[in-house]
Amino acid sequence: MNTLLNIETRNAVLLKMAELLDKERDAIMKINKGDLEAYDGDDISMYDRLKVDDSKVDEMIKSATHLASQEDPVGVERFSFKHENGMQVYNKTASFGTILIIYESRPDVTVEAAGIAFKSGNKILLKGGKESLKSNLKIVELWHQALKSQGASTDWVEYLQYNRTETQAFLEKPTQKLDLIVPRGGERLIAFVKEHANCPVIISGRGNNFLYVHKEADLDIALKVIINAKTAKISGCNALDKVLIDENLPNKEAFIKTLISKLKEFNVQILGDEALVKFEGVEAIESYAIWYKEFLDYKIAIAEIESNEATIAMINKYSGGHSASIITTNNAVAETFMENVDTAAVYHNASTRFTDGSQMGLGGELAISTDKLHQRGPIGLQHLVTNKWYVHGNGQIR
Template sequence: MDLNQMGQAAKSAATVLGQLSTIEKNRALNLMADELQNKASEILAANKIDIDSAEENGIEGVMLDRLKLDNEIIDAMADGLRQVSSLADPIGEEIKGWVTEDGLNISQVRVPLGVLGMIFEARPNVTVDAAGLAFKSGNAVILRGGKEALHSNIELAKVLRTALKENDFPVDAVQMIDNPDHAIANQLMNLTEYIDVLIPRGSAKFIQMVVKNSTVPVIETGAGNCHIYVDETADLKQAVDIIVNAKTQRPSVCNAMEKLVVQRSIADKFLPMVEEALHAYNVELRGDAATKEVLPDIKLATEEDWSTEYNDFIMAIKVVDTLDEAISHINKYNTKHSEAIITKSYDASQKFTKEIDAAVVYVNASTRFTDGFKFGFGAEIGISTQKLHARGPMGLNELTSTKYIVRGEGQARK
């Protein structure tokens, strides 16, 4: 495998993509969606190889769930591509325009980033989401998935490329690295001549490895040590329902809740309600000393617990005296992803949303909504937890840059 050749091919494809009309890009996306559903049996056969291998290697539970594909998931991936095709095309959009005192007509317009690199773990649906969003925003993409989903990723990319090739679209707009060797990943991280932006998705440890080793500009995404704070004015039944959803619906994903913070004045009443509700899902609870006074059978949380993204049926609980203490605790240990407050107090909600440092802050809702599809973006290429260029779920607009178009009538600067 020659990454330089892949990079050159991606650059050439990006040039062609930049000339396609919105109608042409939408047609390609719909053709890719149709091909996914037409080749579902081949995709599932490849996925079974990955699942069997994962089980042989001791992968189980929620981590195995991240790998699994079925007809419903394939249909959802196809629908995601169709939804992306229905969204407004950001390329060429005029963001603002004005005339200067020199009579120059200046407009700022959206343009593609160019070539995207994606390095991701486990979840094969990322292949389709990334390809669709990249294509619609005029970017070529080189994908490198984890070894656990190798066969699934290769087959998905093959299907998407077939749809492009058979309909005379630039096939190298979507490329998949089929070698899981870490040396190849390291080479991709330093392919500055061809890749404009690198987007990693996976565990906190994995993302930090990419950030520290890449010379290509990186958009940091993903890791989610997400908290829900329940204050003394909260509707406790509503709070329990939100916590159950945020923790148990799909604990392996980055927007799942990992930590519960509770105001001391309601702890005696509320924590047993939480314990009873989560017991039905076999959630292991850990807590600080104040929590153990109310729930004596749970494990005592360690310092490591507060910063751990479990991705599993485990949750740690912290009892605090005040909203200020809750905000301080969350900002100390969170990963700048998604944080929520359950409250009936407008003042408390305003303070929380202003002072919490995170990409997404919720009032009386589950953290599970931090998702490009749920935000109306069609899909997402990742959830940015940094502050430069993009923050939060990254859809089409976040995969663009801008350029200034300046029109004059012979002006020369004096």
């Protein structure tokens, strides 16, 4: 078992990692180019996640540096109690132990997610997708250099070069102690991990996010938010997939026509219900199953709806439990929507793209959980800990 590294060592490793990422920037991008050239799929969101450019390296450096500046999440006192028999009882945060992160195509996860788990005192096991293998191995090599520079064991960050069969076997019968698994990727990956894992799993983010344009919406805000949430980053689990428009919206036809033309500027495929198909550029929704689907693509589904109550019911039935937004100038309606929609994040007059650890003030995230235990939404440094009871006595018996 690895003894917990003190906070000074953990911070020094993270700062060294930031320095190495900058120094090896060109080498990382060159290796990543090989992964990109070898990728033979046609999934544009997968390709987008796989790509490492200057701005992605900058984000990795920023993440490692920021983590080093944050307070130690381990050993924080959450509760204290003085027993009548004189015992002093404390409850403090503690690291999980060993965390396995299974992810698809994102070399930045090898820095950002691993960094958060490492800062919170955990040993990290990484299992990335085959499409990003070379990029991931290069970044893990930098982790090992950073650990060695501080006299720490390279065991703290380990990369598992397993195929699907080997991964399944490891999940079912781990060859080392495993305390928590975080799958980062599509629904198939998450379902695979849930089916085979023998320890707690944090379910990270099926998107399928909804936005409701209420009859008292500011239409300029509605247009701006829909375009941003749909097109800014289609590979993000916080991207927008579904828009519900109040059937009593004033100037509804003009608004819908403007929305269609703006979406078409970004080559977004528009699917619509029977009220929307009469507009040029809208294809008919063929099956209600589409409302369950996360697109991760330049695709959107739009429908008319009769009320806030009907919208809440529809979102709670079909969404992925991730994020939902209402556009309205009526604060009471917004409050009803936000209190009753069952998603990890709810928005009033803002884009769903802000469901992100750094955007919500956490300084980064391991994942965005759509589970309700033990943390919902972005999982930051302070959430990647469990707790432990410390009891000090001098011979007390019960």
